[in-house]
Amino acid sequence: MNTNPKFAVIGGGSWATAIAKMLCVNLNEIAWYMRNQSAIDHIKTHKHNPNYLSSVEFDTNKLKLTADINEAVEYADYLIFAIPSAFLSTELEKLTVDLKNKVIFSAIKGIVPETFLIVGEHFHKKYDIPYENIGVITGPCHAEEVALERLSYLTIACGDATKAKIVAKILAGNYIKTKITDDIIGTEYAAMLKNIYAIAAGIAHGLGYGDNFQSVIMSNAIREMKKFIRKVHKMKRNINNSAYLGDLLVTGYSVFSRNRMFGNMIGKGYTVKSAMMEMSMVAEGYYAVKSAYKLNQEYGAKTPIIDAVYEILYEGKDAKSVFKKLTDKLD
Numbered sequence: 001m002n003t004n005p006k007f008a009v010i011g012g013g014s015w016a017t018a019i020a021k022m023l024c025v026n027l028n029e030i031a032w033y034m035r036n037q038s039a040i041d042h043i044k045t046h047k048h049n050p051n052y053l054s055s056v057e058f059d060t061n062k063l064k065l066t067a068d069i070n071e072a073v074e075y076a077d078y079l080i081f082a083i084p085s086a087f088l089s090t091e092l093e094k095l096t097v098d099l100k101n102k103v104i105f106s107a108i109k110g111i112v113p114e115t116f117l118i119v120g121e122h123f124h125k126k127y128d129i130p131y132e133n134i135g136v137i138t139g140p141c142h143a144e145e146v147a148l149e150r151l152s153y154l155t156i157a158c159g160d161a162t163k164a165k166i167v168a169k170i171l172a173g174n175y176i177k178t179k180i181t182d183d184i185i186g187t188e189y190a191a192m193l194k195n196i197y198a199i200a201a202g203i204a205h206g207l208g209y210g211d212n213f214q215s216v217i218m219s220n221a222i223r224e225m226k227k228f229i230r231k232v233h234k235m236k237r238n239i240n241n242s243a244y245l246g247d248l249l250v251t252g253y254s255v256f257s258r259n260r261m262f263g264n265m266i267g268k269g270y271t272v273k274s275a276m277m278e279m280s281m282v283a284e285g286y287y288a289v290k291s292a293y294k295l296n297q298e299y300g301a302k303t304p305i306i307d308a309v310y311e312i313l314y315e316g317k318d319a320k321s322v323f324k325k326l327t328d329k330l331d
Contacts, residue, residue, distance in 0.1 A: 005103070005166065008076030010069065010091070012036055013282075014052040015107055016082035018143035021053075023080075024062045025173045031064040033072035035091070040065045053147040073097045078105065078167065080137065084282040085110030085119065092127075099127050103163055105135040105156075109191040110284040111291035118188045132160040135167060136184055138191045138243050140250040141176075142257070149175045155243035156180045157187045181243065185233035190225060190244045193306075195285030196292060197221035198251040199263035200305050203312065203319055206267020213327070217305065218252050220330045224303050228292070231299040259285040266312060267319055290314055304329040 007027060009020045012034025023030045034040060042050040043065060047057050066072050073079060074097045083091060085108050106119035115122050120136060123129045135158035145152055154171055156178055158164035168178035181187060200221070204213055225248065226239040239245060251257045262283035265275035272286070293310040296303055308326045311317040 005077035006031070006075060007078045007080065007170065008033065008072040009080050009082060010072060011082035011107075012039055012049070012052070013082065013084070014143040017049045017053045017056060018141075018146035019080055019082055019107060019137070019171075020058070020063070021056050021146060022171045022173060022176055024058060026170050027062070029062050029064060031066065031072040031075040033066050033069050035067060035069075037067045040067055053143060056147050069094050070097045073099070073102065076102070078103045080105045080107055081119065082107040084108070084284060084287075085112050086282065086287045088112055088119065088122070089114045099123070099129060102129075103133045103135070104129055105137055105158075105167055106188065107137040108284075109138075109195055110288050111192055111295075113287055113291060116291050116295060118185070118192060120184055120188055131184065132158070132163070134158070134184065135164060136188045136191070137167070137171070138187045138247060140242055140246040142250065142254060144256045146176070151175050151177070153242055153246070154178045155187060155241075157182065157184045157243075159184060183235065183237050183243075186229050186235065186237050187243045189229050189232055191247060192284070192288045193225050193228060193292060194221075194248040194251045195259045195283070196289045196306055196309055197225070197248060198257050198259035199266070199283070199285040199289065199313075200309050201252040202257075202260040202263020202265075203267040203309070204263075204323065205260070206264040206269075207320055207323055208267075209323070214253075216330055218249065221252070221305055222248055224301075224305055227301045228296065228299070228303060228306075231301045232295075259283045262286065263309075272313055285309075286313060 008031035009016050010033050020032050048054050079102050104123050108119045112122045120134045138155050141152040141154055156164045156168040164180040168180050172178045222245050289309045292306050308322050311322050312319045
C-alpha cells in the first residue's frame with residue numbers, strides 16, 4: 001500500500017476550502033478541483049477563495065488548481081469529495097478517468113437524490129468501488145471554525161483501518177484532532193440526518209419557541225437518529241459519540257449552521273424558494289429530508305421530526321400547525 005499517497009479535493013465550497021487548508025498543513029502538494037474558473041484565477045492571484053472562507057490564505061505553490069475534474073482524479077490516489085450531494089451525479093458524469101483504483105472519502109453530508117443512496121453506497125453500487133476503498137469524513141466541525149483555527153474534532157470512517165489512519169494523520173494538526181471508526185454507514189447517515197434536525201431546530205426558533213423546547217427537540221432527535229440508523233445498518237455503535245451526537249448538537253445550535261438558518265427562515269414565514277434564494281450556500285437538509293422520508297417508507301422507523309419537516313418543506317403545510325402537533329409527540 002502507498003504510504004505517501006497524493007490527495008485531491010473535489011469541490012469549491014466552504015467545506016472543500018477548509019479541507020484544502022487542513023491538507024496543506026501536512027502535504028507539499030494537493031490537487032484541487034472546482035468548476036468555477038474565475039475562483040481558480042482569483043486564488044492564483046490573491047491566495048484565497050473569493051467566495052468561501054476568504055480569510056484563509058493559501059500557499060499557492062502547494063495547490064494544483066484545475067477546473068477539469070479528470071485532471072484532479074488522474075493526479076490523486078485519494079479523492080476527497082466535498083460538493084453538495086444534489087450536484088454529485090452531474091459532476092461525476094464529466095469523468096472519463098477510471099475510479100477503480102482510487103480511494104474515495106466523502107465529506108458530503110447528504111443523500112444522492114438520483115439514487116436515494118448515501119455517497120459511499122452510491123460509489124459502491126454505481127462505480128463498483130469496494131467498501132475498503134471508501135471512507136467518510138465527519139464532524140462535529142464547521143468550516144468557519146477551521147478557518148479561525150479553533151479546536152475541532154473529526155471522525156474518519158473506513159472499513160480499512162490503515163486507510164482511515166492515513167487520512168486521519170494527514171488531516172490532523174494543532175487545532176484538528178482526529179479519530180477513526182469502522183462505522184462507515186452509520187456515520188454517513190448521521191451526517192445526513194443531523195441536517196434535517198437542524199432545520200427542525202431552526203423552524204422552532206423562527207416560530208418563537210425558546211431554549212427549553214430546543215433542548216427537547218435535540219434530545220428527541222438523537223433518539224430518532226438512533227432508531228433510523230439501527231434500521232438501516234444494525235451494528236454496535238455509541239450514538240453519544242461526537243460523530244453522532246456531537247455533530248447533531250453543533251449543527252442544531254451553531255450560528256454557522258446553514259441548515260438551522262434555512263429552518264429559521266421557514267419558521268419566520270419564508271417560502272422554500274425565497275429562503276433558498278436568500279442563502280448563498282446549499283442547505284443539505286432540504287434534499288436530505290425528502291430522501292430520508294422516502295427511505296423510511298421501507299424501514300418504518302418512528303420519525304416524527306423528519307415527518308414534520310417533510311410536511312412543511314414538501315407538502316406545503318403550515319409550520320405553526322405542524323409543530324403544534326409535533327410538540328405532543330415529543331417527550
